[in-house]
Amino acid sequence: MSQTLAGRFAKYAEKLRFEDLPAPVVHEAKRRFIDSFATAVGAMPSEAYAIAKKCAGRVQGNPGATLLGGGKSSPEWATFVNGLLIRYLDFNDTYLSLEPAHPSDNLAPVLAVGESVNATGKEMLTAAVLAYEIQCRLCDSSSLRKQGVDHVTYGALSSAIAAGKLMKFDETRLTHAIGIAGVCNVALRQTRSGELSYWKGCAFANAARNGVFAATLAADGMTGPAPIFEGDLGFMKLVTRETFDVAKMGAEEGGPGDFMLSKTYIKFWPAEYHSQSAIDAALQIRKQVGDISKVASIDIHTFEASYNIIGKYKEAWTPKTRETADHSLPYCTAVALLDGDVFLEQFDPKRFTSPDILALVAKVKVHLDDALTPRYPNGIPNRIVVTLTDGRQFTKEVEFPRGHAGNPMTDDEVVAKFRRLVEPRYGKDSADRMLDRCWKFESITRVGELLEMFGA
Numbered sequence: 001m002s003q004t005l006a007g008r009f010a011k012y013a014e015k016l017r018f019e020d021l022p023a024p025v026v027h028e029a030k031r032r033f034i035d036s037f038a039t040a041v042g043a044m045p046s047e048a049y050a051i052a053k054k055c056a057g058r059v060q061g062n063p064g065a066t067l068l069g070g071g072k073s074s075p076e077w078a079t080f081v082n083g084l085l086i087r088y089l090d091f092n093d094t095y096l097s098l099e100p101a102h103p104s105d106n107l108a109p110v111l112a113v114g115e116s117v118n119a120t121g122k123e124m125l126t127a128a129v130l131a132y133e134i135q136c137r138l139c140d141s142s143s144l145r146k147q148g149v150d151h152v153t154y155g156a157l158s159s160a161i162a163a164g165k166l167m168k169f170d171e172t173r174l175t176h177a178i179g180i181a182g183v184c185n186v187a188l189r190q191t192r193s194g195e196l197s198y199w200k201g202c203a204f205a206n207a208a209r210n211g212v213f214a215a216t217l218a219a220d221g222m223t224g225p226a227p228i229f230e231g232d233l234g235f236m237k238l239v240t241r242e243t244f245d246v247a248k249m250g251a252e253e254g255g256p257g258d259f260m261l262s263k264t265y266i267k268f269w270p271a272e273y274h275s276q277s278a279i280d281a282a283l284q285i286r287k288q289v290g291d292i293s294k295v296a297s298i299d300i301h302t303f304e305a306s307y308n309i310i311g312k313y314k315e316a317w318t319p320k321t322r323e324t325a326d327h328s329l330p331y332c333t334a335v336a337l338l339d340g341d342v343f344l345e346q347f348d349p350k351r352f353t354s355p356d357i358l359a360l361v362a363k364v365k366v367h368l369d370d371a372l373t374p375r376y377p378n379g380i381p382n383r384i385v386v387t388l389t390d391g392r393q394f395t396k397e398v399e400f401p402r403g404h405a406g407n408p409m410t411d412d413e414v415v416a417k418f419r420r421l422v423e424p425r426y427g428k429d430s431a432d433r434m435l436d437r438c439w440k441f442e443s444i445t446r447v448g449e450l451l452e453m454f455g456a
Contacts (some may be wrong), residue, residue: 272332302369
């Protein structure tokens with residue numbers, strides 16, 4: 001049999017070096033760490049974090065790993081708790097393709113395993129770029145969503161490979177880790193259907209925890225099933241239900257010089273990514289509308305992925321949980337129009353259940369526009385039409401919202417997002433020190449020193 005996909009991933013991971021990474025990619029990786037620490041801090045007041053941290057506190061690791069917000073546990077539990085924090089607000093980065101994803105979810109296992117094996121900053125940056133490369137290339141190759149499988153399924157694989165890289169696995173052990181991670185971590189899409197629960201922010205954290213667990217077993221000689229992708233009862237047969245290939249990866253032999261990390265998008269607003277252009281459009285059109293009480297109707301014309309993920313469920317018009325609100329195209333659009341901002345306050349239960357916003361959401365209709373669908377995933381086109389009681393109409397369409405690769409945030413904007421989320425908890429001086437450490441990530445010799453800055 002020719003080289004398997006798992007074998008190819010393992011060979012690539014084993015050979016990738018920090019010196020292979022172009023300077024702009026390294027810079028983007030630092031921006032993702034800064035952004036992810038910010039979103040993690042913003043999520044610290046959440047009940048889901050309190051539950052996870054309480055559970056993690058019952059476990060000790062040897063070696064252990066630091067929990068953001070204070071405390072230590074095993075690397076697996078640190079991956080889960082920190083991954084939950086990074087993801088929970090739906091404010092971390094995004095990649096859109098045949099399968100959407102939030103690839104900065106991979107940073108939690110990189111930090112936990114990196115700390116447990118005393119990895120250098122350069123080694124962790126390399127592992128982060130590697131994890132992005134694996135997950136995003138898989139997202140380009142085959143859709144899980146169309147099979148009712150959740151995108152985090154690819155994350156168990158990318159996390160295991162990143163963990164194995166930090167543990168300095170050879171090709172053989174990496175292949176076994178991939179086999180273990182791939183055979184038992186298929187997640188159902190029900191996580192993101194109907195009224196959403198705490199688990200929406202936990203799903204990748206769990207997949208990443210299991211990826212670290214797979215690598216930990218492989219480190220001590222556990223073997224895994226193969227060929228995990230091409231086998232007669234393998235991933236392609238039973239999960240994607242189609243045979244697929246993965247394009248050449250950055251710095252792979254015969255491959256491109258670019259890396260997928262630079263093609264991901266940092267979020268400007270804490271809401272599901274397909275709503276970002278609708279939020280952008282609503283904020284722009286708000287200036288023309290003036291008195292919001294005069295709004296008679298709001299029509300959102302959107303593309304297939306947006307409609308089916310955040311635009312068709314009846315629960316989106318009367319969200320009862322934060323998770324449902326940030327995955328509601330009608331709510332996110334209406335609250336942007338009404339409040340002139342979309343930040344953490346807009347996803348407080350007091351806000352998304354208040355009579356004034358529910359009255360405006362009730363005026364929203366979402367339309368699947370087949371003419372917009374072909375422009376996705378290169379763009380995320382949403383068109384907003386606001387009709388006033390006097391018959392006047394205002395229309396705005398946005399395809400590349402702020403933060404999209406076609407309209408990227410500046411370093412200053414990323415830092416401003418970090419400060420807005422971090423300074424209320426830790427203060428300006430601490431935020432300054434955190435940022436300085438992240439911008440110099442390649443010089444880190446003990447990542448625990450950085451993680452401990454985000455203590456209680």
